[in-house]
Amino acid sequence: MAGASASAHWQPTKALPGLALSDGTMHPLLGYGTYKVGFVPASASAAAGGQLSGEEGPSARDCVRAALEVGYRFLDCAQFYGNEAQVGAALRDAGVPRHELYLASKVWTDTIFAGREAVRAQVVKTLADLGVETIDLYCIHWPVPGKHVDAYLELEACQRDGLIRSLGVSNYAVEDYRELMGKATVKPVINQIEVNPFLYRRRTIAAFEAEGVKIQSYRALRDGKAFGDPTVVSIAAAHGRTPAQVLGRWCVQKGVICIAKSVKRERMAENAQIFDFALTDEEVAQLDALTTDAAIGAFRELYRKCVNRDTPRAGTLDGVKMEIMEN
Numbered sequence: 518m519a520g521a522s523a524s525a526h527w528q529p530t531k532a533l534p535g536l537a538l539s540d541g542t543m544h545p546l547l548g549y550g551t552y553k554v555g556f557v558p559a560s561a562s563a564a565a566g567g568q569l570s571g572e573e574g575p576s577a578r579d580c581v582r583a584a585l586e587v588g589y590r591f592l593d594c595a596q597f598y599g600n601e602a603q604v605g606a607a608l609r610d611a612g613v614p615r616h617e618l619y620l621a622s623k624v625w626t627d628t629i630f631a632g633r634e635a636v637r638a639q640v641v642k643t644l645a646d647l648g649v650e651t652i653d654l655y656c657i658h659w660p661v662p663g664k665h666v667d668a669y670l671e672l673e674a675c676q677r678d679g680l681i682r683s684l685g686v687s688n689y690a691v692e693d694y695r696e697l698m699g700k701a702t703v704k705p706v707i708n709q710i711e712v713n714p715f716l717y718r719r720r721t722i723a724a725f726e727a728e729g730v731k732i733q734s735y736r737a738l739r740d741g742k743a744f745g746d747p748t749v750v751s752i753a754a755a756h757g758r759t760p761a762q763v764l765g766r767w768c769v770q771k772g773v774i775c776i777a778k779s780v781k782r783e784r785m786a787e788n789a790q791i792f793d794f795a796l797t798d799e800e801v802a803q804l805d806a807l808t809t810d811a812a813i814g815a816f817r818e819l820y821r822k823c824v825n826r827d828t829p830r831a832g833t834l835d836g837v838k839m840e841i842m843e844n
Contacts, residue, residue: 525616526682527653533590534792536774538706539729542653542683545619546769547789548591549584550735550778551577556599560827575780581607583782588789593709593735593776594647595623595658596639601646608648620647621654623687623709624668629661630828633671640675656685656709659824660693662836666700673703685709685733688823690841691724709733712773713764714804715743716812718844722773733774738764738788748807752800765791767804813843 529535535543555577577600594601622643628635657665675681685707708725712734744760753763768775777788821837
């Protein structure tokens with residue numbers, strides 16, 4: 518995977534359009550998410566209410582290889598996902614040229630808390646696990662209070678050393694971004710947050726876009742939990758499409774990068790078929806209206822819980838920003 522082609526950059530195709538990022542690179546509009554693919558992290562299973570941790574279902578190697586065969590070229594990875602070595606094995610299996618791939622990863626809260634040396638060591642480990650010399654995008658996974666800025670500064674150093682092409686953040690509130698930019702010298706090109714019609718934080722998205730920071734959406738398909746929603750079902754029927762395709766189309770039609778996930782090959786293919794139809798303005802407005810106050814409240818509680826998750830301050834509100842832009 519590494520070698521002479523490592524300096525090449527992914528470029529859009531007719532089958533897979535992209536967005537221009539503020540640093541001049543291109544980013545695919547659709548990606549394959551590897552969270553809970555072949556492995557369920559222990560703290561994730563606890564949060565999910567007792568689901569077993571460890572290996573679950575088909576291996577990440579098999580799933581990622583299938584996704585690449587279907588046509589996905591952007592892989593969303595993370596230290597926390599616990600499967601980057603298997604993703605690297607799938608990349609070797611598939612043999613897709615490096616310049617056709619867009620690879621992204623994120624550093625987890627425990628490493629962020631441990632400090633800059635640990636952050637760099639994790640970047641190096643990710644590169645080794647994936648089998649590449651440079652990663653296209655590397656992000657801070659959560660804005661750990663008092664720690665995330667230093668972690669990002671180390672990512673800047675890794676970028677200067679040629680290990681990372683683009684820098685990003687994940688789960689950042691506008692207030693976290695402002696804190697970061699008080700010291701950072703390289704503006705993040707991406708903020709990965711949950712975006713779907715059931716959690717559409719339009720003010721937050723607009724604030725980041727005004728800064729030139731593009732939005733990646735995790736849970737773009739809401740883990741399949743909205744496929745029976747009457748509004749989504751009705752719009753899907755009007756287009757002869759599936760609910761998953763409607764949710765994915767809504768995302769990319771707003772210029773938000775859609776990260777879709779499935780361990781089933783047929784669903785992988787279904788989720789990717791979102792670039793050959795369009796929603797009407799009325800349909801988009803109907804979907805926009807599905808976010809409730811309860812959903813915003815659930816987001817608030819998740820943010821407060823997760824910024825300290827898996828650190829020595831887990832379970833506390835130490836340093837947590839209690840007043841952030843929520844919608």
